[in-house]
Amino acid sequence: MNTPSRRRFLHQAALGGTLLAASSWLPLRAQASPARKLGIALVGLGNYSNGQLGPALRQTQHCRLAGVVTGSPEKGRKWAADYGFPESSVYGYDTMARLADNKDIDIVYIVTPPGLHAEHAIAAARAGKHVIVEKPMANTVAECDAILAACKAAGVRHAVGYRLHHEPHHLELKRFAREQTFGVFKKMSGQHSFRLGPRNGVKPWRAIRALAGGGPLMDVGIYVVQAACLVKLEEWPVAVTAREEPKVRPDFFVDVEETLHFTLEFADGAVLEGVTSYERGGNSFRAEGDGGWVELQPAYGYRGITGQSSAGPVAFPAIVHQAAQMDDFAQCVMTGRASPVPGEMGRRDMVIIEAIYEAMRTGKRVPVVRS
Numbered sequence: 001m002n003t004p005s006r007r008r009f010l011h012q013a014a015l016g017g018t019l020l021a022a023s024s025w026l027p028l029r030a031q032a033s034p035a036r037k038l039g040i041a042l043v044g045l046g047n048y049s050n051g052q053l054g055p056a057l058r059q060t061q062h063c064r065l066a067g068v069v070t071g072s073p074e075k076g077r078k079w080a081a082d083y084g085f086p087e088s089s090v091y092g093y094d095t096m097a098r099l100a101d102n103k104d105i106d107i108v109y110i111v112t113p114p115g116l117h118a119e120h121a122i123a124a125a126r127a128g129k130h131v132i133v134e135k136p137m138a139n140t141v142a143e144c145d146a147i148l149a150a151c152k153a154a155g156v157r158h159a160v161g162y163r164l165h166h167e168p169h170h171l172e173l174k175r176f177a178r179e180q181t182f183g184v185f186k187k188m189s190g191q192h193s194f195r196l197g198p199r200n201g202v203k204p205w206r207a208i209r210a211l212a213g214g215g216p217l218m219d220v221g222i223y224v225v226q227a228a229c230l231v232k233l234e235e236w237p238v239a240v241t242a243r244e245e246p247k248v249r250p251d252f253f254v255d256v257e258e259t260l261h262f263t264l265e266f267a268d269g270a271v272l273e274g275v276t277s278y279e280r281g282g283n284s285f286r287a288e289g290d291g292g293w294v295e296l297q298p299a300y301g302y303r304g305i306t307g308q309s310s311a312g313p314v315a316f317p318a319i320v321h322q323a324a325q326m327d328d329f330a331q332c333v334m335t336g337r338a339s340p341v342p343g344e345m346g347r348r349d350m351v352i353i354e355a356i357y358e359a360m361r362t363g364k365r366v367p368v369v370r371s
Contacts, residue, residue: 037060037061037062037063037064037330038062038063038064038106038107038330038333038334039063039064039065039066039067039104039105039106039107040057040063040064040065040066040067040105040106040107040108040109040326040330041065041066041067041068041069041089041091041099041102041105041107041108041109041129042054042065042067042068042069042109042111043068043069043093043096043108043109043110043111043112043120043124044069044070044110044111044112044113044116044120045068045070045072045075045076045079045111046111046112048111048134049111052302052322053109053111053322053326054079054083056320056321056322056323056326057083057323057326058083059320059323060323060326060327060330061327062327062330062331062334063106063107063326063327063329063330065079065083065085066085066089066102066104066105066106067085067089067090067091067099067102067104067105068080068089068090068091069090069091069092069093069096069099069108069120070090070091070092070093071092071093073090073092076090076091077090085104088102089102089104089105093120096120096123096124096127097123097126097127098127099123099124099127099128099129100126100127100128100129105129106129106130106330106333107129107130107131107132107326107329107330107333108121108124108127108129108130108131108132109132109133109134109161109326110124110131110132110133110134111134111161113205113211113212114134114136114137114138114139114211114212114213114218115139115210115211115212115213116211117133117134117136117137117138117139117143117147118138118139118143118144118146118147121133121138121147121150121151121158122146122147122150125147125150125151125153125154125156125158126150126154128154128156129156130156130157130158130329130333131147131151131156131157131158131159131343132158132159132160132161132326132329133147133158133159133160133161133343133346134160134161135160135161135162135222135346135349136213136218136219136222136346136349136350136353137160137343137346137347137349137350138213138346138350139212139213139218140213140350140354141347141350141351141354141371144343144346144347144350145347147343148343148344148347151343157329157332157333157339158339158342158343159329159332159339159341159342159343160341160342160343160345160346161325161341162226162325162341162345162346163321163322163324163325164223164226164227164300164321165230165325165340165341166319166321166324166325166328166340167305167319167321167324168316168317168319169296169299169305169306169307169314169316170227170230170296170305172307172314172316173227173230173231173285173287173294173296174230174231174233176231176287176294176309177230177231177232177233177287178233180289180291181291181292181311182287182288182289182290182291182292182293182294182309182310182311183289183290183291183292184268184270184289184290185231185232185270185287185288185289186268186269186270186271186288186289186290187270187271187287187288188227188228188231188270188271188272188273188285188286188287188288189272189273189274189284189285189286190223190224190227190228190272190273190274190275190284190285190286190299191224191274191275191276191277191282191283191284192216192220192221192223192224192276192282192283192299192300193216193220193259193275193276193277193278193279193280193281193282193283194220194277194278194281195278195279195280195281196216196278197252198252203252206219206256206278207252207253207254207256207278208255208256209255209256212256214256214257214353214357215253215256215257215258215260215276215278216257216258216259216260216276216277216278217257217260217262217276217353217356217357218353220276220300221260221262221274221276222349222353223299223300224272224274224275224276224285225264225274225349225352225353226349227285227299227300228264228272228274229348229349231287232266232270234345235266235267236348236351236352236368236370237264237265237266237272237352237368238265238266238267238367238368239265239355239365239366239367239368240262240263240264240265240352240355240356240359240365240366240368241262241263241265241359241364241365241366242260242261242262242263242356242357242359242360243260243261243262243360243363244257244258244259244260244261244360245258245259245260245261245277247259248279249279253278257360258277258278258279259275259276259277259278259279259280260275260276260277260356260360261273261274261275262274262275262276262356262359262360264352283297283298283299283300283301284296284297284298284299285297285299285300291310292309292310292311293309293310294307294308294309294310294314295307295308295309296314302321302322303318304318305318325341328340351368351369351370351371352368355367355368355369
């Protein structure tokens, strides 16, 4: 690895300059003073908020936890005590409109199941708050459009919780692609899978189409789609194919896929071969060009990402992805800088995912239509 480039990367990361992609941004309804940390409210206090976002907000430099939205007032009061915000900043899903009156909350992070994202993101935007939506952005492209329209109407910023756009190994993948360190990446492969089962005897929301929008493709396969688009410098694929494996547990995965193979075809002839499953494990991404290759394995975890290339190891210090992600969005709000992971990117990914599901259902090669 080129040491000066690596040193330059780390310097840029420290300055918040690692964020390479951009999109048009919206006028700000309430641009906060850079002198204070922006307040974030988490909507949904499940595993991801408990295990990742909450702890990350103890380490952020530009934002802090200022409130929560939950279906459990008791849980909300505990969060208020643990994180030091007033109980008056605990809201229910049916009282999100009252967020408009809370000047301590600048950003609302939607962490509910995807089938609820549109409802909650639109409510946050109408309350005048900037919006982060956890991936996938929504269950459908139409719901993504509704979120974008609500943010535009309210004049607030939006982003998707694509934490890996702030992770050093993935940013290095993008540098390799941009500088053609190994040539143009033409052959890619990736998988992200884990075994999903009942929790305390109850089917999890991830196995229920109305809440999840689909199976592992929506939940973790989206990381593979993201990685492919990253090393193609955010180019859209032009077509997809897909094949669902026979289900091992059809009684459990009634209305979502269990294991799915899919391909993305790009205009320059590049192809991604992807696999995602709720039946077995897997966590990797590999890209090959005429001049060499690079591989991350594991590729998508919260910690422990490691890389190799035909030129040697790809190694960077570990960071807290979610802290970097939320800090960056706070800086975008404060400075007017474009987010590298705007809602339009989340919408693009849902266009791709809907095409993959059509290919799975029909057995046909499906064009990806940009709209």
